Amino acid sequence: MTNVQAEVKVVDLYINGEYVKSSNRETFEVKNPATQEIIARVSEATREDVDKACRAARRAFEEGPWRTMPLAERCAKIRRMAEIIIERKEEIARLEALDVGKPYPVAVEREIPRGAHNLKFFADFMEKQGGEVYPMEDEYLNYTRYEPVGVAALITPWNAPFMLTTWKLGPCLASGNTAVIKPAEMTPLSVSLLGEIAKEAGIPDGVVNIVHGFGETAGAALTTHMDVDLISFTGETTTGKTIMKSGADSLKRVSFELGGKAANIIFEDANLDKAIPVSIQAAFLNSGQVCLAGSRILVQRSIFAEFVDRFKKAASELKVGDPQDVATNMGPLVSEEHYNKVTSYLDIAKNENSVLVYGGKRPELPGYLQLGYYLEPTIYIQENPKARIAQEEIFGPIVTLIPFDTEEEALEIANDTEYGLNGVVWTDNLQRAHRISHNVRAGTIWVNCWFVRDLRAPFGGFKKSGIGREGGHHSMEFFTEAKNICVALK
Numbered sequence: 106m107t108n109v110q111a112e113v114k115v116v117d118l119y120i121n122g123e124y125v126k127s128s129n130r131e132t133f134e135v136k137n138p139a140t141q142e143i144i145a146r147v148s149e150a151t152r153e154d155v156d157k158a159c160r161a162a163r164r165a166f167e168e169g170p171w172r173t174m175p176l177a178e179r180c181a182k183i184r185r186m187a188e189i190i191i192e193r194k195e196e197i198a199r200l201e202a203l204d205v206g207k208p209y210p211v212a213v214e215r216e217i218p219r220g221a222h223n224l225k226f227f228a229d230f231m232e233k234q235g236g237e238v239y240p241m242e243d244e245y246l247n248y249t250r251y252e253p254v255g256v257a258a259l260i261t262p263w264n265a266p267f268m269l270t271t272w273k274l275g276p277c278l279a280s281g282n283t284a285v286i287k288p289a290e291m292t293p294l295s296v297s298l299l300g301e302i303a304k305e306a307g308i309p310d311g312v313v314n315i316v317h318g319f320g321e322t323a324g325a326a327l328t329t330h331m332d333v334d335l336i337s338f339t340g341e342t343t344t345g346k347t348i349m350k351s352g353a354d355s356l357k358r359v360s361f362e363l364g365g366k367a368a369n370i371i372f373e374d375a376n377l378d379k380a381i382p383v384s385i386q387a388a389f390l391n392s393g394q395v396c397l398a399g400s401r402i403l404v405q406r407s408i409f410a411e412f413v414d415r416f417k418k419a420a421s422e423l424k425v426g427d428p429q430d431v432a433t434n435m436g437p438l439v440s441e442e443h444y445n446k447v448t449s450y451l452d453i454a455k456n457e458n459s460v461l462v463y464g465g466k467r468p469e470l471p472g473y474l475q476l477g478y479y480l481e482p483t484i485y486i487q488e489n490p491k492a493r494i495a496q497e498e499i500f501g502p503i504v505t506l507i508p509f510d511t512e513e514e515a516l517e518i519a520n521d522t523e524y525g526l527n528g529v530v531w532t533d534n535l536q537r538a539h540r541i542s543h544n545v546r547a548g549t550i551w552v553n554c555w556f557v558r559d560l561r562a563p564f565g566g567f568k569k570s571g572i573g574r575e576g577g578h579h580s581m582e583f584f585t586e587a588k589n590i591c592v593a594l595k
């Protein structure tokens with residue numbers, strides 16, 4: 106068993122190429138959610154610190170070499186960041202396991218390499234971009250340039266801090282913008298390293314800045330700052346609403362990736378040998394703290410009993426434990442507050458007459474994990490798709506199984522939600538797969554698979570799951586201003 110915590114780490118702000126303390130020397134503590142031990146003291150950005158970071162980013166944008174640097178040179182530096190991340194992936198993954206409680210294997214095999222890929226992908230992508238050309242007979246020629254917008258605020262949540270921050274930083278930097286990053290207060294460790302990684306890769310000072318702190322203080326100072334031109338935010342839908350209001354006075358451009366409550370629809374002709382293990386992942390990866398989680402499983406009634414038995418057995422085989430242990434499938438929830446929120450749904454489920462199939466309590470764990478925020482993988486059956494556990498984003502290891510009879514009914518239940526981030530469908534009927542994909546109102550539909558990502562594809566949500574799209578040219582459009590140049594040829 107590994108317990109990597111050795112000493113309490115010191116995490117500072119990264120402003121204009123240097124790690125610095127906050128102006129009033131205040132810090133906040135970060136805990137290991139597996140043990141409740143204090144693992145870090147983090148400099149808490151004041152309004153003045155956020156102002157310094159934004160002004161550094163503005164100067165680096167206006168005066169520095171970044172925006173005007175040849176594209177190939179800029180992209181080479183971003184690719185170098187990606188290489189350094191791969192060189193340091195074990196260290197970064199350990200940190201992600203430490204403050205998020207994410208199982209180390211998930212971090213080291215999946216999310217940190219994806220973080221590196223996020224940067225490399227957008228460096229490669231930007232180098233291949235051309236523009237539009239519109240000749241007007243022989244008299245005029247129009248051509249388009251894509252120029253950076255300015256200073257971007259990149260605000261990210263705690264569930265996949267490194268991966269989600271680099272997903273924004275890649276297109277932001279490759280387009281020639283500068284950035285002020287604000288990671289979630291509970292999980293600043295891995296993102297904090299992006300300062301030194303940027304420096305080592307030769308990114309000029311001021312291009313990447315990192316401020317730590319709470320949403321209402323550091324976050325609000327950032328989203329109202331006059332030097333910030335655009336905000337790329339991933340987090341809760343309610344926070345998105347607040348940020349939209351904060352950015353309104355200065356007309357900031359926004360891109361929002363918000364919550365989800367995906368339907369994972371299993372038809373009677375589905376290959377259950379594939380559907381069950383993938384649905385287990387979709388429900389319990391990162392303890393269900395995944396925006397794309399398949400947290401409502403709609404199962405055709407003719408196979409419902411078989412599905413429940415097999416799904417329950419597969420859930421019982423998940424190993425819940427120390428996130429640093431390579432054998433662990435499921436770690437703790439991220440914090441006491443989140444644990445209280447998630448476990449409040451156990452009572453809600455009971456009051457709604459949901460049938461508990463599996464879990465619903467703290468797992469038996471070794472002594473040193475006794476204070477961890479653990480919950481067993483938990484499965485309910487609920488006939489009523491309007492029940493709160495079938496409607497609200499729980500963001501924990503609680504999944505609701507809902508039986509249905511017909512395709513029409515499945516579609517109606519799938520769409521009966523305020524969210525629309527993604528959906529999943531399992532069927533061997535090609536026509537039905539397309540019909541369902543066209544009619545579920547969500548930004549991504551996975552057919553006979555889940556969480557397969559091609560970074561060229563649009564990614565984002567319908568309804569309350571977001572505004573705008575990220576990925577490929579969608580990210581590029583967000584992070585650039587299109588300029589048309591019209592030249593008289595005569």
Ligand SMILES: NC(=O)C1=CN([C@@H]2O[C@H](COP(=O)(O)OP(=O)(O)OC[C@H]3O[C@@H](n4cnc5c(N)ncnc54)[C@H](O)[C@@H]3O)[C@@H](O)[C@H]2O)C=CC1
Binds near residue numbers: 395498571
């Ligand atoms: N659609 C997507 O791609 C994804 C969405 N999410 C969503 O994120 C949520 C979980 O993450 P949380 O960290 O709880 O989200 P959150 O909305 O509480 O916080 C996200 C970030 O926003 C900051 N923030 C909070 N209030 C703010 C304010 N008033 N002004 C500026 N910044 C503020 C926080 O400090 C944090 O850095 C879930 O709803 C999940 O579905 C998570 C991952 C991916």
Ligand SMILES: O=C(O)/C=C/C=C(\O)C(=O)O
Binds near residue numbers: 268
């Ligand atoms: O693949 C993406 O771009 C987003 C993925 C989101 C998560 O990994 C998550 O919410 O955990």
